[in-house]
Amino acid sequence: MEKLAWDVRSAPPSGGAVVASVRGDLDRATRTALVTSLADLLVEHGGVVLDVSGLHPGHSPAVHAFTEALARAGGWPSARLALAAPDPALAALLTASRVAEEAPVYGDVADALSHLADRPAVLRDGWRFDVDPHAPGRARSRVRDLCRRWGLESEVREAAEIVITELVTNAVEHALSPSVVEVERHGDAFRMAVRDYGSRAGHDVPEATFWHVPPMSSSRGRGLAMVAAVSRAWGVLRHPDGKTIWAEMAT
Template identity: 60%
Template structure:
């Protein structure tokens, strides 16, 4: 029998006992069955006020069960931006396929907004709960990994390990995976050694493209990529990024910059 609970959006976040209350209503949640898919039926208004607590609860349930199907048939949308709660929860909880979140049975207005907001690219939407359960393991159109690293000499290696792991989980070909590892190693090394900055790494897969970004919090302008003098002990990082990426660039922010690179994959 499917594991399922019902949750009133007006009360989510008001108590840490929502799961236990649902169990008392006859839909038991087995705390000893991690990885068991859960059907979560939401009731009430999806609003700016309820979206934040919903993200927290979904993260908890995704971490606990691995796969969650959200039944939206009882949801009334009162704030368009609240639909991003679902993609935010998926991003915060982890990466596919360790974390699988799908939505079911939205009304026509909510279904259209999930598509136009691009939430449906990361959190698939299905017309009913049985279909959603059957397709819970399907790969979403867009995959994302997100990690934060402190100023630490171990950060480049840790970042490389995360990228290697998700590329293998996502079925990225070996050449692209190796290129992505080179890119993230060089860019996080720049953040640690040259910018003395923490960094945020994101990697996205969509269709036949893998996009990798490294955000730092240093205002120093990044130099142009060029090959240094052969006798120079350092300085080849950006040249290596340029060599393995299909395209790359820099976006400036008021408090730092983001270096991005895109690679083709099969």
């Protein structure tokens, strides 16, 4: 199996960041190696400008190795990644696959280095929780820490904690299902989505809308009314094996 070739050099005065170059074919066989090597560099140095001018994508989905390495290294701002000097085909693929939203692409190394400290257009994170009464508390703690790392205001953090607590509680108590949480910040929006796998009859999402709060005697729906109250938009996506409830707040 052909290996990727790496070269790493320091980039003063970049606060410990490095400039690296990687050459070879990016495909199914080399994707894992790229993720591991790049994540290690990000953890060690905090920031990496990666020259990909010598990298040739032989398998389109393999470009997600860049965002996978970012996530493994802890994500922005502890891990900062900028890609430099891709050929037109790779640049188009990075844009079409939305990788460039999280790992910005620049025309040359100098430009990438000058923007390495900038926040990417999109920040993403996610977790999975088991059917566990402690899951809502763990999810709330994760969101609290994430809001702090992403520099979100206290009002957004407080609303996000309410939302994540209610949605994960819904998965645990009503769907009786593990939950997958996806969190994203883009533009002025902070969005959370909780996917469950509860497809049992009679355990669908309760009715709760912006203009209707269930009575206090109701055992269901009050949580989603709270979600509606602190979100600028929310909704439900139904799947054959469960549902996704999402909520969005303004930053």
